[in-house]
Structure formats: structure tokens, C-alpha cells
Amino acid sequence: MILARGAAVIDVYAIDRKAILPSSCVIECKFWRKRVPQSVVHAFRSVVADSGASHGFIISAQGFQKGAHEAAKFTNVRLLSYAQFEAFFEPIWTDAYLRPELFKVIDPLIEYTEPINSRIFRKADKLDANRRSRFVELRKAHFGLAMVAMLFSIRAAVPWASGTVLAPAVSGSLRLPLSLSGDEPHLSDLPKALRTERSARRFLQLYKACAIAAITEFDEVFGERA
Numbered sequence: 001m002i003l004a005r006g007a008a009v010i011d012v013y014a015i016d017r018k019a020i021l022p023s024s025c026v027i028e029c030k031f032w033r034k035r036v037p038q039s040v041v042h043a044f045r046s047v048v049a050d051s052g053a054s055h056g057f058i059i060s061a062q063g064f065q066k067g068a069h070e071a072a073k074f075t076n077v078r079l080l081s082y083a084q085f086e087a088f089f090e091p092i093w094t095d096a097y098l099r100p101e102l103f104k105v106i107d108p109l110i111e112y113t114e115p116i117n118s119r120i121f122r123k124a125d126k127l128d129a130n131r132r133s134r135f136v137e138l139r140k141a142h143f144g145l146a147m148v149a150m151l152f153s154i155r156a157a158v159p160w161a162s163g164t165v166l167a168p169a170v171s172g173s174l175r176l177p178l179s180l181s182g183d184e185p186h187l188s189d190l191p192k193a194l195r196t197e198r199s200a201r202r203f204l205q206l207y208k209a210c211a212i213a214a215i216t217e218f219d220e221v222f223g224e225r226a
Helices: 038-051 066-072 082-103 106-113 118-125 129-153 192-196 200-222
Strands: 012-016 023-030 055-060 077-080
Touching: 023 038, 038 055, 038 066, 038 077, 055 082, 066 077, 077 082, 082 106, 082 200, 106 118, 106 129, 106 200, 118 129, 129 200, 192 200
Parallel strands: 023 055, 055 077
Antiparallel strands: 012 023
């Protein structure tokens, strides 16, 4: 990376172009067997300053020496474990990526399964007996899947740390609370793969695939998108 005074090798350089004022960050990863010393922080502070980055992060597997924390005080450099790093960026990732990706697909699923939807019910009343019966079966089968979508659509319910939907563990994985482990009504019917997936990104991909498949089943009952 080219700096104001020379060049430096860094692990990650990222720009948030969606921020009101686009900001950048420099990230240094230390997968060491010892705690990061003060000297590393001093050197990294210079890199962050010379790069013009808005934020600097040092992520350490074994933590930091006391002097390192002193060196980072009153600066734009944060000293974090990987779990802390995830927790810091999780709300940003959820708002900027997870929700928009979900909203691309979940509206029809919610409409088909929500307790009261007069528009859908009027169309269902016009179906023959077999199709109406199939519609009722699908509503029951996919209500849990839609419930998860509705929880994600409520901003206050989504942060993983709340335990309402999902909660973060370490190393980019997720732990699923009881609410997604089958101990709540309707959620026991969630596909096992969803209840056992521990990667946030893979969970999102799998959820979207399940939602699209469920919506397709409903569409087939009505012969179109109801």
C-alpha cells in the first residue's frame, strides 16, 4: 500500500462507500502465540495516519500487552479480539447486506403465511377444495420459515447478540438459541440445515434458497404469484 511517506504491507484495506462520508479502515491481523506489544501499535499508528484511513484495527489471537492499550488511547486505532471485531461490524453487515438480501425474496412468503391477509384469503377462497387444502398445508409447513423472516425485518430483533434470532460465536460462526432449535412452536419444522448452520453468510444463502422454494410451492397452488 502506498502511503504519504513510502509504502507498507497491510492485511486489509476497506472503504465504506455507503457511509454519509465515505470512510476507510486499515486492518492488521496478528495470529501470534504471544500478546501484541506496544511497539507494534506505535508502528501501526503511523501506517494508519500516513494512509489517511479513518480507522485502524489490530486483531490479535492472544490479546495485547498493557503498553499496547496505552499506545492506542486517544487514537483512531482499536485493539480487538476476533470476536470483538465481529461484534463491532455485525450491525453494519446486517443493515448493509443481510436485510437487503432478505428483502429481495421474503415479501411473498410473509404474505402467504401471515395470520391475516384478506387479499390472499380472497384468492384462496376461489380455489378448488384440493388446492385450498394444499394452501392450508403449506401455510402450516412454512410458517416457521416466515416467522424467522419477520424477526429479521424488525430492526430491534436482529442483532445477533440479543439472542432473538441468532447470536455470534467466534471465528465467523453463529450459535443458534433455543428459538431456532425447535423449542418454540412452528420453528421445529425449520429445515435441519438452517437450524445447524453456523456461518452467517451461508445461513443467509440457505435461508434465501428455502424461502424461494417455499414461495414457488405457493405459486404453484395459485397458478401464479397471488
